[in-house]
Amino acid sequence: MKTETKSDSIPMQYREGKTAFMGMDIKVDERVLIPRPETELLVEVAGDILKQIHRDNVYIAEVGTGSGAVAIALAKLIDNANIVAADISRDALVIAAENVDRFDKNGQIKLVHSDVFSFFSQDFCGKFDAIVSNPPYVSENDYGALDEWVLAEPKTALYGGPEGMDILKKIISESMELLSPGGFVALEIGYDQSEKVKKELRANDFIEIKSFKDFNGHERVIVGRKSG
């Protein structure tokens, strides 16, 4: 009979200190969420829209950067991207800084400490072509049912309030002011949150709302545009 040891509940990626994301070895430890394959969809969807903007500079804000994986992958895809990548966790920002040092050779990414958009002053109004986020979106019920190796990840990175919607709602309601006319939000969401998130986007005047399915058929990424 197999005896359970502490290391059984430590994800392999933490033991190895890295994970693969969009063809890169991203450093991870217990201070950050392990980037998931689903999140590559978020990068691809945002990247495809951003590639259609033909200007010298494109401005992106990422909320909840964690290891920095999403910002780093977007910087690699979009040569002219200037990215402000924010997180509420100073511990996570330490790991993000190490990954950014390794991969962001053109200095496209600025890391900031921020509770959602608390860092973003009036100067940033109308600035961003895209606001991208894989926020904590696990509901109270689902959090209680998570496997022990998922529970090894920071609760701040996973738990999104009773319905998992707390941070999503905040991002949606505060994004409009920061987006440029025609700018968009791209959000990774929970397997059952599509309708609620679309409703929030509509309520906040977003248009051209579209969803993108992951490899399990769940609407996993939602995009909404600011008119203009």
Ligand SMILES: C[S@@+](CC[C@H](N)C(=O)[O-])C[C@H]1O[C@@H](n2cnc3c(N)ncnc32)[C@H](O)[C@@H]1O
């Ligand atoms: C699901 S993880 C995403 C990490 C990384 N972007 C990825 O996709 O692998 C969510 C991240 O949001 C951060 N976070 C949680 N609450 C936040 C808040 N109020 N403001 C900013 N970041 C927050 C967490 O610390 C965590 O790094």
